[in-house]
Amino acid sequence: MEKILNLAASLLAMGVAAFPAEANEMVEKGAYLTAAAGCQACHTDPKEKQAFAGGRPLKTPFGIFYSPNITPDSKSGIGNWTEEEFIKAVKQGISPEGSHYFPAFPYTSYAKMTDQDAKAIFAYLRSLSPIERENRDHEIVAPFSWRWLQTGWKLLFFDDKTPAPLADKKLDRGRYLVDALGHCGECHTPRNSLGGLDQSRYLAGMAGGGEGELVSNITPDPKTGIGDWSTGDMVSFLETGMKPDFDDVQGSMEEVISHGTSKLTKEDREAMAEYLRSITPIENKISR
Ligand code: HEC
Ligand code: HEC
Structure with missing residues (x-):
């Protein structure tokens, strides 16, 4: 029941009056794309194994990042996010509050994803059961921990131009x-x-x-x-x-x-x- 309510809420959030069959199709497509994009491995703590609830440590030369909760929990996850906010986060690396994500979140690649595919992934994530699990702060050192510096990094390395399609x-x-x-x-x-x-x-x-x-x-x-x-x-x-x-x-x-x-x-x-x-x-x- 909770799942159905979630799905209904996410459809409202998406602003579509879709029929259940279409909604199901979108969720299924989203599940496939979520696998292709490898979201689960990064957003799941291998010790707790609560899928998509975050907490996985990612060791980088700049310190340790902890992935956030992307289940539809409204307090600790992305339950209150709109579809638009989600697309902006995944494709541009910008949070709903307008700050820049660290590129440990590979939005630099996802920038080349179609909006349609990002929407399907959102629909799938919204169809999951919410898990309450607070996000953990990253353990990174200055200057890499300064989010505003990401603006400069983005100017240097962020390229969201879709390449010309290949003939084949x-x-x-x-x-x-x-x-x-x-x-x-x-x-x-x-x-x-x-x-x-x-x-x-x-x-x-x-x-x-x-x-x-x-x-x-x-x-x-x-x-x-x-x-x-x-x-x-x-x-x-x-x-x-x-x-x-x-x-x-x-x-x-x-x-x-x-x-x-x-x-x-x-x-x-x-x-x-x-x-x-x-x-x-x-x-x-x-x-x-
Ligand atoms: C999270 C990091 C990571 C990502 C993302 C990743 N790989 Fe790998 N890949 C590795 C590592 C580490 C190895 C070496 C492991 C090994 O050889 O057993 C490897 C090995 C491979 C190999 C074996 C090459 C050889 O000579 O043995 C292939 C093929 C490969 N990756 C293809 C891919 C493809 C295709 C993708 C995208 C779908 C991908 N990888 C995404 C980390 C990654
Ligand atoms: C290589 C690991 C990795 C992969 C793969 C990955 N993420 Fe993330 N993601 C992160 C990290 C780390 C952050 C936190 C970045 C920060 O705090 O600046 C993050 C942040 C997010 C956020 C922002 C959450 C918030 O509370 O602000 C969303 C949404 C998100 N990821 C969704 C996804 C989706 C959807 C996919 C698959 C399409 C995905 N992620 C794949 C590591 C990853």
Whole structure:
């Protein structure tokens, strides 16, 4: 019952007089997109396992961030948010109070998400049961803890221009899944000293990415990347975490697969695989 009330409230918030069938469809679509975008892994404390209630520590060179509660609880979560506020947070990194989020929240990638998809994700989150769980303050040091500094950071690194569509529909879908939803570059593209992504080395991997891990070069470079992976190899890796050499996936990539890419359709995994094989190979050997 609570779920239904929530759904009704979220539909009101969305300002649509949708029929239940349409609303359900939107929630289902949102669930799929939420998986593709990997929201759950970051917004769930692995110890408490209360999905989307936040509290997961994210270790970065700038300190520890704790993800907030994004269940529809009106006190501690985003229960009072409007759809507009949600889109602004996810796609522009701006809170309802007008302050800037830290880019530990990968809104820099989500900026390329369509409004329609962001709305569906909102509908899905609103359909969940609210969980009361207070947010925890980040443990980061000045000057990185100064939210207003994010304005300058954004001027330097925030690019929300939607790229021109690729002529091949499948590759275009693949790029959307990799860049806008899957935010693969947030871990696989090297960062400069200010934490901005170095797009000239797109997906070429880095040491100390993700949560301080060795993040692989996933460009099709034959020596240092994954030039020897077939589309089929990549499709099954994104489904099962098994590599062509029968190694199991490690670290944060395991979550990307278990909460994300394993839940997608085969067509979408294929689109991602084909897109990754089409990008510029970059020679970059990853080591400590
Ligand atoms: C890599 C980890 C990560 C991923 C993935 C992620 N988030 Fe977050 N999110 C964060 C962090 C950290 C913050 C807090 C940022 C801050 O305080 O400046 C945040 C903040 C938010 C906020 C603001 C909440 C508030 O109370 O102000 C919303 C809404 C949100 N995320 C939704 C999402 C959605 C929806 C997705 C998937 C499309 C997502 N997040 C994916 C880490 C993540
Ligand atoms: C939270 C950080 C993070 C995100 C986001 C992420 N990855 Fe990874 N990825 C890693 C790490 C760490 C490894 C190394 C783990 C391993 O090799 O077992 C890795 C390994 C891989 C590998 C294996 C490469 C090899 O040579 O063994 C592939 C392929 C891959 N990622 C693809 C992707 C794709 C596609 C996406 C976007 C959907 C993505 N990753 C998003 C952290 C991430």
